[in-house]
Amino acid sequence: MLLWRRLAALRGQQAPRRLRAGGPKPGPEPGQGRTSDGGGAPRPLYMDVQATTPLDPRVLDSMLPYLTAYYGNPHSRTHAYGWESEAAMENARRQVADLIGADSREIIFTSGATESNNMAIKELEAAFQPDTSLVTVMTVNNEIGVKQPIHDIGEICRAHKVFFHTDAAQAIGKIPVDVNNMKIDLMSISGHKIYGPKGVGALYVRRRPRVRLEPLQSGGGQERGLRSGTVPTPLAVGLGAACEVAQQEMEYDHNRISKLAERLITKIMSEVPDVVMNGDQEHRYPGCINLSFAYVEGESLLMALKDVALSSGSACTSASLEPSYVLRAIGTDEDLAHSSIRFGIGRFTTEEEVDYTVQKCIQHVKRLREMSPLWEMVQDGIDLKSIKWTQH
Amino acid sequence: MAASSRAQVLRLYRALLRESQRFSGYNYRTYAIRRIRDAFRENKNIADSEKIEELLNKAKANLEIIQRQMVFQV
Numbered sequence: 093m094l095l096w097r098r099l100a101a102l103r104g105q106q107a108p109r110r111l112r113a114g115g116p117k118p119g120p121e122p123g124q125g126r127t128s129d130g131g132g133a134p135r136p137l138y139m140d141v142q143a144t145t146p147l148d149p150r151v152l153d154s155m156l157p158y159l160t161a162y163y164g165n166p167h168s169r170t171h172a173y174g175w176e177s178e179a180a181m182e183n184a185r186r187q188v189a190d191l192i193g194a195d196s197r198e199i200i201f202t203s204g205a206t207e208s209n210n211m212a213i214k215e216l217e218a219a220f221q222p223d224t225s226l227v228t229v230m231t232v233n234n235e236i237g238v239k240q241p242i243h244d245i246g247e248i249c250r251a252h253k254v255f256f257h258t259d260a261a262q263a264i265g266k267i268p269v270d271v272n273n274m275k276i277d278l279m280s281i282s283g284h285k286i287y288g289p290k291g292v293g294a295l296y297v298r299r300r301p302r303v304r305l306e307p308l309q310s311g312g313g314q315e316r317g318l319r320s321g322t323v324p325t326p327l328a329v330g331l332g333a334a335c336e337v338a339q340q341e342m343e344y345d346h347n348r349i350s351k352l353a354e355r356l357i358t359k360i361m362s363e364v365p366d367v368v369m370n371g372d373q374e375h376r377y378p379g380c381i382n383l384s385f386a387y388v389e390g391e392s393l394l395m396a397l398k399d400v401a402l403s404s405g406s407a408c409t410s411a412s413l414e415p416s417y418v419l420r421a422i423g424t425d426e427d428l429a430h431s432s433i434r435f436g437i438g439r440f441t442t443e444e445e446v447d448y449t450v451q452k453c454i455q456h457v458k459r460l461r462e463m464s465p466l467w468e469m470v471q472d473g474i475d476l477k478s479i480k481w482t483q484h
Numbered sequence: 485m486a487a488s489s490r491a492q493v494l495r496l497y498r499a500l501l502r503e504s505q506r507f508s509g510y511n512y513r514t515y516a517i518r519r520i521r522d523a524f525r526e527n528k529n530i531a532d533s534e535k536i537e538e539l540l541n542k543a544k545a546n547l548e549i550i551q552r553q554m555v556f557q558v
Contacts, residue, residue: 149507149550150546152553344519440514440515441511442510442514
């Protein structure tokens with residue numbers, strides 16, 4: 093099986109493995125292999141980083157020892173297997189803490205940001221006093237990329253003695269986040285949004301002033317009794333490495349991603365009229381671009397762009413046919429909400445991929461509009477809002 | 485920069501680029517090549533020999549990371 097795949101890959105490749113002049117070829121990579129779902133088509137370009145990110149090679153490298161030789165349970169106190177695993181876990185904890193300006197003792201490993209969110213909200217609820225309450229806000233929105241004024245919200249919460257939780261899954265490692273600067277009491281972190289492994293996340297729980305939580309998951313008392321269950325060392329190590337790499341690469345990635353985002357938006361908007369960018373233009377993370385193409389149905393455009401992996405909203409709700417609640421909340425027109433596409437630009441996105449995506453997008457928007465009776469009416473100068481749609 | 489460490493830097497640079505070409509994944513391959521070029525370019529005027537040694541060690545470590553992953557490239 094492995095030999096077959098090697099041969100198939102070699103057949104598909106453009107040139108033998110030496111330095112190629114002219115750089116990488118744009119479009120779906122022949123040498124990438126075929127899709128594994130039986131379709132056999134070449135794999136599409138990946139432009140959906142808000143849904144998930146690939147493992148950074150540096151992260152994978154950090155995990156390998158703990159997936160092979162160093163397999164001890166980090167909670168085993170009596171032998172080297174346990175001690176080395178625990179050391180790795182605590183190092184990872186420190187790496188996560190460093191990224192957000194926290195202390196290691198304030199980081200609890202979980203199975204992901206969703207579990208962290210539930211812990212933060214439910215556990216706090218269980219510990220409620222009559223006068224306590226909680227504010228919870230996303231740092232960076234996963235559908236439109238808008239940044240919330242976390243610093244200001246934190247100040248207000250602190251002044252009113254209200255707990256402040258933020259889901260920072262799309263933010264950490266991409267924009268600077270400091271829990272003390274922003275007066276954050278609880279924060280959810282996701283591994284697979286920052287080029288780390290899936291199945292792991294963390295919850296930051298402030299120690300000073302102390303945030304008291306009631307544990308949700310009971311058992312062996314791991315993670316200070318707040319989250320029982322063996323901490324999966326390879327995953328924790330991966331999360332820690334992802335945080336450290338992100339801290340080192342934040343500036344470089346942000347500069348590059350900003351330029352690529354600018355390129356994508358400018359090129360599309362200069363070629364195609366009636367395109368709306370959803371969300372605040374100024375306070376945003378550049379790598380998440382949500383555009384609505386008037387008179388074009390979003391799903392049709394997504395299907396037309398079959399060799400680019402994109403989404404029209406959050407992956408969590410992609411099975412439902414309803415338009416995005418986020419777009420509805422920011423007051424987007426119903427029909428524009430159905431026409432939205434989310435472009436994700438990340439650490440590994442190339443200029444060629446952006447150009448290819450832009451080219452295909454422009455091509456298909458134009459083609460779909462040609463087929464649209466609404467577009468035809470607009471071209472004839474008819475104001476769609478003035479039409480009285482009769483019933484048959 | 486002393487002649488020997490200049491040669492050393494160039495050797496490492498070429499080795500890093502050569503290994504990176506062997507990533508079978510388009511995104512990993514292009515990232516590695518781009519990042520290596522940009523990092524060496526960014527640091528080309530560093531004069532402090534201690535800093536140079538630190539950067540060279542980092543480069544060596546990264547080379548080993550890439551080499552370890554060549555085992556499971558398709």
